[in-house]
Amino acid sequence: MLIVSISCKKDDDNSFDEIVEPTNNIVGSLWINNSNVFTELDLKDNQQINTFTTLSSFHCNEFNGTFICTQGEYTGTKTVQRKGSFNGDLMWSKDYVKDSERYFQINATAIHQNSILLSYRIVNATTYTSTYHLEALELDNGDVIWSIELGNEVKKFTPYKNKIITELSVGSSTVELLSINPDNGHIDTRIPFTDRISKLIGGASSILIMTWSNSIVSMDAELNVNWTFNTGSPNILGGYEIGNQFIFYSRDQTVYSIDKSEGDLIWNHTYTGKFPLAIDISNDTVFISHKEVGESNIVTKTLDIFTGEELDSYSYMTAEEWSSSATKYYFFDNHLLLFNIVPDDNKANIALLNLSDKTLLWERELDQIAYPHLIITPTGYYQ
Numbered sequence: 001m002l003i004v005s006i007s008c009k010k011d012d013d014n015s016f017d018e019i020v021e022p023t024n025n026i027v028g029s030l031w032i033n034n035s036n037v038f039t040e041l042d043l044k045d046n047q048q049i050n051t052f053t054t055l056s057s058f059h060c061n062e063f064n065g066t067f068i069c070t071q072g073e074y075t076g077t078k079t080v081q082r083k084g085s086f087n088g089d090l091m092w093s094k095d096y097v098k099d100s101e102r103y104f105q106i107n108a109t110a111i112h113q114n115s116i117l118l119s120y121r122i123v124n125a126t127t128y129t130s131t132y133h134l135e136a137l138e139l140d141n142g143d144v145i146w147s148i149e150l151g152n153e154v155k156k157f158t159p160y161k162n163k164i165i166t167e168l169s170v171g172s173s174t175v176e177l178l179s180i181n182p183d184n185g186h187i188d189t190r191i192p193f194t195d196r197i198s199k200l201i202g203g204a205s206s207i208l209i210m211t212w213s214n215s216i217v218s219m220d221a222e223l224n225v226n227w228t229f230n231t232g233s234p235n236i237l238g239g240y241e242i243g244n245q246f247i248f249y250s251r252d253q254t255v256y257s258i259d260k261s262e263g264d265l266i267w268n269h270t271y272t273g274k275f276p277l278a279i280d281i282s283n284d285t286v287f288i289s290h291k292e293v294g295e296s297n298i299v300t301k302t303l304d305i306f307t308g309e310e311l312d313s314y315s316y317m318t319a320e321e322w323s324s325s326a327t328k329y330y331f332f333d334n335h336l337l338l339f340n341i342v343p344d345d346n347k348a349n350i351a352l353l354n355l356s357d358k359t360l361l362w363e364r365e366l367d368q369i370a371y372p373h374l375i376i377t378p379t380g381y382y383q
Contacts, residue, residue, distance in 0.1 A: 227263030
């Protein structure tokens, strides 16, 4: 179902101005999936372009145009693939084979120079105890370069300069940070780190760590602390570098920009009584979306990236069935795509907004639960 927002104006003689539909010149597509069926929708008019079906659970991560995909049922054999595009030709695959004694769980993937970094755990099929592993594969053919076993789960990792910075955890609790040599898998540095990490970012000039314990921490490649910036609550949204700034949102209801070299405050903007749901940077503009108590509309603000001054605002009225926690936000090319899942009604809703023109371009209700997978536009890929 396609619903296009229109506007009209009633004058004194009861006639109406011509109805003008919003202009939509966007180029690109959105991949969604329901179970093992993947469908590509045109961003211009939300009509189907393409579809394919996989035999088992399938997920792809994109890294600067390189697609690393994993496939396989939860307790089955897992396959890691490199593909030319999301639905393109298979370049190579590597199986992690289930047998009577064990099965594999693939966790995070990343690319560092000419290698793929892959974390996984091996689960004992009888006792359900696990061992945790990190390995590097050749980008060109999937051959193993090195593989190491680690004492705890690899929760997150990020390449930084010529190191792999790795978070080890027990459950949701962080216990250690490692600095690993990407050439041979040697652990060069390991330190205890007990602040729960929300984001681990390999930045341009330092490692930036957002935590649930009210701090942002900057480290070098050897895990020495450069500086710590404290806020009033956990720091969970954003984490974007632009120029000398690091921009994020804290649960103390404030957007912060700090100098990433020294950790000093550049600007902040507080939203008292509001509940930001997403923050992003696009075209040198800060976007932040929030809901107010008792309201069903999603308000998106634009902030000046250098001063934090509020420049503009756009409000989108959602249906009552929309749940804030079940809505994903994708900012790209001065647009915002909202994807809302309604499990109780077995359906999903999609809306595409033009933030520059403050218009609703289209909205669509899907008659079954689906999940967003990838947005592709001429400017890049968005997951």
